[in-house]
Amino acid sequence: MEDKQFELRKSKLEELRAMGIDPYANGFTPENNAGELISLYVSKSPEELEEMEQSFSLAGRIVSKRDFGKSAFFHLSERTGRIQGFVQKNSVSEETFTLFRKFLDVGDFAGIRGELFKTRTGELTVRVLELFFLTKALRPLPEKWHGLQDVETRYRQRYLDLIANERTREIFKTRSKVINLIRRFLDERDFLEVETPVLHPIAGGATAKPFVTHHNALDMDLYLRIAPELYLKRLVVGGLERVYELGRTFRNEGVSTKHNPEFTMIEFYQAYATYEDLMNLIEDLVCCVVENTAGEMQVEYEDKKIDFKRPWKRINIYDALREKFGSEITEDDQFLFTKADSMGITHNGIRGKALTEIFEALFEDSLLNPAFVYGFPLDVSPLARKNDNDPEVVDRFELYICGREIANAFSELNDPIDQKKRFADQAEMKKKGEDEYHEMDNDYVSALEYGMPPTAGAGIGIDRLVMLLTNSSSIREVIFFPHLRP
Template identity: 50%
Template structure:
């Protein structure tokens, strides 16, 4: 194997490549004309017999297997749609071409094939090959065919190899692509307009999270990777677009675990003249529709549990959820009493809580969140942890905010959006005070956004949905790394001699 760090070249394959190039063989041609995909051949010739078809076909893809029987070779070719068997005979190719194929084309190489369709004696639809062309020489060896990449970490680091050898992995990302496409179609059909907002921002906002920072040399300015597109999308509502959405890459400088990746994908949507009740209805219908249309059912299996996305879904206030799960009536206790309860149960974050609302949120996370297996809307959040949500119309100290939980995971977060500029300014100032005291997840003051609200934003409902987690649920994967093509990973340790050379 090649000793260069990070390269997995097989020296014998490299030598073969060099010999081909020295002999004038075009190892990496520019183009190949193909007429069909593997799946299309199976669809077009369902009744083919043992005689070759009159119609010729041309396919291209990777060679996955190669089984030699003297003057005859059986091989499997795979493309983006599936696989098809090749039947290669010396008498058909000619001695020179057959010898070239046998000697120089290996498993893992990408080839183009022309020939006719027939069915083998064992009943497999195959291509009777007339011509085979090398299109790309692979000089890295594929993993053993029956097991693929066996180390999970290697699968994530070398996703390209995982996709070559792991049909399940390919199926996950096929489904992810379809889900994203159906999401766009659903919103477009309902009059939503898709926009792109800045990824690099002078002020981060839209969520309570620690940002990634960078620096623009020309502007001589510190900038941030966005943690959410919310504040820019709401500027568009101010500007007169009444239904907007963005499928956005967000970045949060936080821990990595099975449910979190520093770079993740969300869809956020905002609708003028709507409130959080409307957004719950939208979220419920959107997700159940996408799940049904892409998986064929409204029921999925996740962590060995059957989860039904059949509507309607359960709705319960945060107060009632804590009361049902823990028997605690938040507003029947003083802050000191709540602190004592939190200490008795060793609840994380209790040291920072100073109000009933903050304890309510902590008790919910501790007693309730993990128990929410079936889709459940939790609504009416305390104002302390909802700086962008509108105050509740009837419940002092609360906001019109909801979160959707499935399988113990937060899947969506929505509000009746705060559109009072003076209230928003005050909320930002409270957040900034927390930030100044060391809360790394508190939000900055975005005066330009406050100014935008000063021009008038209509009553608006908004919601954000985590696409990665939605795909996790749809595919039954309990790690977010399984549904992100190239997840964030710790750097690999280099050998000491590599470090010295560097």
């Protein structure tokens, strides 16, 4: 049997139609909003409000009702906040009063017109003079005090989560704000926002497994992008010296509290800059975002306190490892691989992989406050420029906050011959079973052959940044519709 509350609300809807009232009426345009009325009039005295004789109109969802028989209170919720309304038998027509009492349920949308007054308890309230039925909700809202708790329902029916839980609304407001701040920050510095393909013939720009899709007319497989990097750098070749793209990226990997198959990343590229310039830029950018969302330079995350105070620590991977194990770790392959094996690290004989994995295993968790980790080995950085002093490492860094990688950046490799060789080396590894390694991208190499100015670029994981700023322990809390099994 169909649910009773649903059937009842449906029959109310039919009755409304029979009475000539459209339960999904259009055309009511509110002239005011709750936030505005509260900020303008909350401090007025009851007498001042009484004298005003001004009428206001609002529209929103009815989120609570307290019925006294001949009068009733309710709360109306909309974009700017919520405000209390009061319906009195004497102040409205018979029809309106019945409409409110018998037909308007919690969850429905209504428009109201009325005047402001203060209740005995001092709450600013709209005395309803006219009521407009806007939308019938056929299903009841989640419970009023506990809200919606069930995690699965919160993710699958995010609209209910947003209706019921203030915190969820705040998280997503912060998310929007973060994105907006980043755009403004880069726009002010003369970066150009661009859009590059999501469908790639070759999945490049990162070390990750791609989603595969198929173009029917061309009868060819295409990959959802794992990074926009190689296209953005083609634009730098084209003379767009400062570009950024903020958008969705897809990686066909495991799902966890820190991984969603589609996630939001910003990448930006600046010609005539080095990775060190980008450390400073990212410090500026993240601090700007933190200051304008948290309001201070410290952020509570889980049981920790993250301090964004500058300057941020800069840690060299090789130095850190030598300090821990002595110089053998970087000079003696035997020592390195034995160490890696003893720590249960899979490296497949790739030096750089062993080094970075050992570093991560040992130091990642200790990097609470923002820290730039640099000195990455060349063989795990096929798109980064070689360091001028040490050809085994590249001019690359990662930003860690709270033990998590938030950003990755480097001076770009703009030597086409070196790039071609790096791709070839990667393709060689790929053959050996490292299937997430790059394949040869001749089209990109030929772009470099036309000359890319010295450039540095960075990618920042927006979801992870928002997690830190909203004290969210799972990436699913900061993505409206996270990936779940259907």
